[in-house]
Amino acid sequence: MNEPSPLFDYVLRFADSDLVLAQRLGEWVGHGPALEEDIALTNVGLDLLGQARLWFAYAGEVEAQSHGRGRSEDELAFLRDGSAFRNLLLSEQPNGNYADTMARQFYFDQWHMLVLGSLSSSRDPRIAEIAAKARKEVAYHIERSADWVIRLGDGTEESHQKMQAALDYLWTYTGEMFAPDNVELALIETGVAADVRALREPWLANIGRVLDVATLALPTVAWMQGSNGRGGKQGVHSEHLGHMLAEMQFLQRAYPGSQW
């Protein structure tokens, strides 16, 4: 089989990050700190799942062009092993406590908003179309996660400590979001991909503003996991992803070829 095309790989990065984060949010259902939070987390999860499906559909189209046949969304989601997943390391990190979940969401949403903004003017019209649609939903996610970072940061002593610890813990997974590899660089050249190098500064500025209001400090850890070209975008994951996939893919694997 031919190598997958760079475009296919690039589109999968968005599909997989959205799916994996939606799966994490789905784990919260029924266990949130308040009913309103259960509903809101599910809303965000449903949006991301919907976006994942749009990206998967396009990935399948791209694959069909280069390989004659493109896989369906369910083949891509349920029948690939971990090393074929292209999601960001951040998205697969476990839910932890509510501060951990909100820190993960906060970093992700802030990146997501910027990258989708950039992709809205991609030279690839399908990418531009999906990004523009997704961005409308993420505009709500970004408000919500920033709001929780502020409330927990400037809430009680306990919530402040938990929020700061969560931000510090996850910081090391934010680097790969802004570190393009060769797949991305080639597509940046042709105006298809978002130039994430240019997004790091605005991301830092936006995050800094929220953390100021929240009375929280910007983490100082320098080492960034996966930013050396061996991270989630290249299929080199943390241990957590394998367990998630074992659970998520169980039915499709145990009853191959069935319709559901």
Added chain:
Amino acid sequence: MYAQMVETGVAKVRDAHEMSPDEQAFQARVDADIKIEPKDEMPDAYRRTLIRQIQQHAHSEIVGMLPEGNWITRAPTLKRKAILMAKVQDEAGHGLYLYSAAETLGVSRDQLIADLHAGKVKYSSIFNYPTLSWADIGAIGWLVDGAAIMNQIPLCRCSYGPYARAMIRICKEESFHQRQGFDIMLTLCRGTPAQKAMAQDALNRWWWPSLMMFGPPDAESVHSAQSARWKIKLLSNDELRQRFVDQTVPQADYLGIAMPDPQLKWNETSGHYDIGPIDWDEFHNVLKGNGPCNRDRMRTRVKAWEDGAWVRDAAVAYAEKQARKAA
């Protein structure tokens, strides 16, 4: 609906001459189908019974999220996953409407939740059964939501305004839920032999507990008469159960799976299906806390609530700081 054996605190239904003038006036309004609203006068027993009934229903929605949530992470396709997440989210929404309806009667949501966690109030017996396969998600939608709709549609006409209005909204969503459940069953029954066996196994396990959802037989249903008088219960347990059986048996035939009841048969004379005996001993044991999942469900709910305490405290503390700044 998910309220079973709701106590009215009234030993027997009282005749008009046993009522005070206020009670007579109240009963006259109920009889005339005038909705009772939160600020209206109402007998204490009516208020207390409604609080019990509505909170049992609300708790059932919330505890009911757990058996279905159990399969969100394992849903077999992305489409099924999205539908299931949306369905469980609807249930959280139903819980919210119902807690709000109960709050119009002068109780707080926090107090109601504390009562649930202390074991002072029940939720529907059905949610103490486990979801063991994907087909259980189909069976819950088809049977459990089907039974719930059967029970809830009459409550859209109940005497208490906020409850009736919440029910109208809930019923609209429940009918979607039932359809998605039946669709899962149909897909499994038209699938591989292994999938069809999964559907049959789910029906075997969920059929009898679904029939128990309607509560004990009318002859043993001591509080029903007063609730009927107050129009917060509009049809009897046995009537509703029979309607459900009559509706569901042909659906199982259509699916091509067998009801787990050798005595089930069509009765030409009555124009209804006759069923075999229900194991009421099992029902009473599940209510007492001895169902397969009672302890798990409660432990999970209490843990979610306790783990979330610092989050709720933080939200309150933040809001108070903001209010002080604004003042």
